[in-house]
Amino acid sequence: MRYILLSFFLMTSLFSLEHKVYTLTLASSWGDQIPILGSAPYKVAKLANEMSGGRLVIKIDLPQKHKAPLGIMDLVKEGLYDIGYTTPVYYKGKDYKLVFFMTVPFGMTTTEQYAWYYHGGGKELSQKVYAPHGLRSYPGGSVGMSMGGWFKKEIKSVEDLKGLKIRISGQGGDVMARLGVNAMSTPPGELYMAMETGVLDAVEWIAPAFDMAMGFHKVAPYYYTGWSKPSGEGQYLVNKKKLDTLPEDLKVILESAIKITARELLDESNDANAKTWAQMQKEYPHIKINHFPKEIMASLKLSAKEVEEEQARKDPLYRELLESQRTYIAKIRPWSMMGEFDYLRVVTP
Amino acid sequence: MRYILLSFFLMTSLFSLEHKVYTLTLASSWGDQIPILGSAPYKVAKLANEMSGGRLVIKIDLPQKHKAPLGIMDLVKEGLYDIGYTTPVYYKGKDYKLVFFMTVPFGMTTTEQYAWYYHGGGKELSQKVYAPHGLRSYPGGSVGMSMGGWFKKEIKSVEDLKGLKIRISGQGGDVMARLGVNAMSTPPGELYMAMETGVLDAVEWIAPAFDMAMGFHKVAPYYYTGWSKPSGEGQYLVNKKKLDTLPEDLKVILESAIKITARELLDESNDANAKTWAQMQKEYPHIKINHFPKEIMASLKLSAKEVEEEQARKDPLYRELLESQRTYIAKIRPWSMMGEFDYLRVVTP
Numbered sequence: 001m002r003y004i005l006l007s008f009f010l011m012t013s014l015f016s017l018e019h020k021v022y023t024l025t026l027a028s029s030w031g032d033q034i035p036i037l038g039s040a041p042y043k044v045a046k047l048a049n050e051m052s053g054g055r056l057v058i059k060i061d062l063p064q065k066h067k068a069p070l071g072i073m074d075l076v077k078e079g080l081y082d083i084g085y086t087t088p089v090y091y092k093g094k095d096y097k098l099v100f101f102m103t104v105p106f107g108m109t110t111t112e113q114y115a116w117y118y119h120g121g122g123k124e125l126s127q128k129v130y131a132p133h134g135l136r137s138y139p140g141g142s143v144g145m146s147m148g149g150w151f152k153k154e155i156k157s158v159e160d161l162k163g164l165k166i167r168i169s170g171q172g173g174d175v176m177a178r179l180g181v182n183a184m185s186t187p188p189g190e191l192y193m194a195m196e197t198g199v200l201d202a203v204e205w206i207a208p209a210f211d212m213a214m215g216f217h218k219v220a221p222y223y224y225t226g227w228s229k230p231s232g233e234g235q236y237l238v239n240k241k242k243l244d245t246l247p248e249d250l251k252v253i254l255e256s257a258i259k260i261t262a263r264e265l266l267d268e269s270n271d272a273n274a275k276t277w278a279q280m281q282k283e284y285p286h287i288k289i290n291h292f293p294k295e296i297m298a299s300l301k302l303s304a305k306e307v308e309e310e311q312a313r314k315d316p317l318y319r320e321l322l323e324s325q326r327t328y329i330a331k332i333r334p335w336s337m338m339g340e341f342d343y344l345r346v347v348t349p
Numbered sequence: 350m351r352y353i354l355l356s357f358f359l360m361t362s363l364f365s366l367e368h369k370v371y372t373l374t375l376a377s378s379w380g381d382q383i384p385i386l387g388s389a390p391y392k393v394a395k396l397a398n399e400m401s402g403g404r405l406v407i408k409i410d411l412p413q414k415h416k417a418p419l420g421i422m423d424l425v426k427e428g429l430y431d432i433g434y435t436t437p438v439y440y441k442g443k444d445y446k447l448v449f450f451m452t453v454p455f456g457m458t459t460t461e462q463y464a465w466y467y468h469g470g471g472k473e474l475s476q477k478v479y480a481p482h483g484l485r486s487y488p489g490g491s492v493g494m495s496m497g498g499w500f501k502k503e504i505k506s507v508e509d510l511k512g513l514k515i516r517i518s519g520q521g522g523d524v525m526a527r528l529g530v531n532a533m534s535t536p537p538g539e540l541y542m543a544m545e546t547g548v549l550d551a552v553e554w555i556a557p558a559f560d561m562a563m564g565f566h567k568v569a570p571y572y573y574t575g576w577s578k579p580s581g582e583g584q585y586l587v588n589k590k591k592l593d594t595l596p597e598d599l600k601v602i603l604e605s606a607i608k609i610t611a612r613e614l615l616d617e618s619n620d621a622n623a624k625t626w627a628q629m630q631k632e633y634p635h636i637k638i639n640h641f642p643k644e645i646m647a648s649l650k651l652s653a654k655e656v657e658e659e660q661a662r663k664d665p666l667y668r669e670l671l672e673s674q675r676t677y678i679a680k681i682r683p684w685s686m687m688g689e690f691d692y693l694r695v696v697t698p
Contacts, residue, residue, distance in 0.1 A: 066522060111619060115619040116618075118616045147688075156382070226691070230689075241622070266463075271681070275680065277687070278680055334626060338496075339496075342692065343458070343494055344458070
């Protein structure tokens with residue numbers, strides 16, 4: 001009898017241990033009104049729940065609840081949330097080197113950047129950067145190539161840029177500022193009005209699917225091709241202490257749910273951009289695709305190098321990241337060019 | 350007492366049900382001596398095992414064991430294996446439309462094809478094609494862009510192609526045959542010797558990392574850029590009846606392990622191609638990157654259309670797939686061109 005009771009007790013304990021539900025909280029930078037980015041964390045939560053048979057639950061809070069869309073990194077660092085869905089570039093004011101994990105002007109395309117991350121030392125550098133904060137960072141999915149932005153007037157020379165009021169985020173803003181641009185960080189909700197009333201002369205946002213929702217095509221006819229954000233990787237930040245409380249299988253399940261959601265975000269962005277661009281061309285035939293002249297591109301490149309050297313002098317780990325990405329681009333770009341680029345060049349009529 | 354025993358019995362049953370180990374067998378088309386493709390199914394097995402806490406076990410057999418690297422589809426269909434790791438193009442002799450799930454000449458790049466698969470009806474068409482065989486097919490990962498092959502002599506006109514003995518697989522072979530090429534399917538193990546002894550004049554294989562291992566650069570100096578395989582998607586075929594025996598969580602875990610391994614295969618291929626191309630250029634500076642002249646590309650395109658029309662007349666589902674991909678390319682290609690293509694064009698010195 002004593003033996004049976006003991007077994008019963010052991011069985012029950014094992015069974016409840018096995019069925020213990022782990023609940024993690026997640027704070028997202030983007031509300032569900034934002035296309036694609038808004039719904040991504042719900043996909044992570046659903047997938048993690050399905051794979052774990054209900055043992056892993058992720059509760060999501062949007063900006064309207066946590067009130068800190070640009071402060072996610074601190075929320076997770078301080079343990080107020082277990083996971084944050086955000087993008088490294090939001091924290092460049094505190095630590096400039098974080099931009100390397102999102103995208104940098106004249107940097108890698110999305111596919112190049114994933115090759116760097118998994119095979120060129122990127123993942124190890126990410127851990128080196130985030131470990132002192134008690135965080136693990138996972139690539140959160142790329143929106144792909146960003147456009148150069150919507151301009152009210154055609155830009156023909158570096159001279160034309162001087163004094164122009166442009167909303168441009170990330171490192172691109174610092175690069176343009178060096179050419180005399182008045183780089184502004186107008187809040188998203190005020191952008192359309194600012195463009196309409198002339199508070200802004202131009203706005204760099206993302207790409208067709210995201211841009212059309214903002215309405216910029218109605219107030220600025222020149223749509224410039226991109227140079228400042230050749231990729232656009234988000235991130236999931238996880239509080240390391242909390243991560244370590246998960247059983248091994250749930251850790252891998254969480255990482256896997258993030259990986260899949262991240263990869264599929266690029267498919268969704270590409271599809272949405274393609275669809276929206278076709279619609280834009282049809283409904284707004286006045287839109288002109290423009291390219292910055294060679295002279296401007298050369299100046300922007302030079303300016304980007306200056307921004308990078310300035311940061312590298314201040315922070316050895318920034319320099320390590322800069323060198324790592326520069327070396328990797330030099331290696332992978334020839335393959336990108338002789339592979340897909342050459343194919344697209346040749347087959348397009 | 351009776352109550353305690355009953356509870357004990359129920360607990361034990363539940364516990365063992367929870368811990369039942371499901372073992373699936375997998376047959377791979379590629380031995381572990383093949384770079385990248387050889388190791389992929391082991392990654393699926395490891396990930397599935399970790400996520401399931403040991404409840405899902407995948408046992409892998411290589412060609413030396415099952416002896417049917419080109420017959421995987423039948424092995425899984427007949428239930429001799431539960432999963433097959435292979436590529437749709439191997440079965441084009443039986444069913445030509447399967448090529449659409451790997452790649453077609455002048456078709457989509459890898460990123461375009463994923464957007465089509467998940468957002469342009471590709472997944473639904475895949476189920477329509479494979480359901481009658483009792484199979485589910487999952488994208489198995491793309492090796493990315495393939496090159497046009499190694500040629501002993503420079504090709505300057507369509508005339509130069511006539512009578513040339515070229516090893517070229519997939520739909521590309523059928524396309525070239527229409528231009529008078531003697532398209533051959535020499536087994537991989539004999540290719541180097543065939544090139545050296547003049548049995549072959551040219552060989553289309555994959556891309557630098559895979560090609561260098563074959564040694565073609567030692568016997569043919571002209572390396573042509575690609576047109577026939579703009580992507581190179583593999584597949585995991587799963588026996589549907591067997592899949593249905595898995596509990597829901599293990600089903601999602603299996604699909605997720607496949608998805609992650611598939612996506613990361615492209616990173617690995619891009620990295621390996623970049624690395625190998627740099628090495629090739631250094632060690633074999635005589636290698637010349639060549640482009641087929643416009644006249645030849647135009648003839649190849651025309652010939653590809655003929656092959657497609659011929660197949661479409663025979664099989665309505667082939668036509669449905671053809672139209673689906675053509676429509677999707679027309680939609681997504683403008684975005685590919687104004688996005689990443691334009692960026693690479695502008696930033697490359």
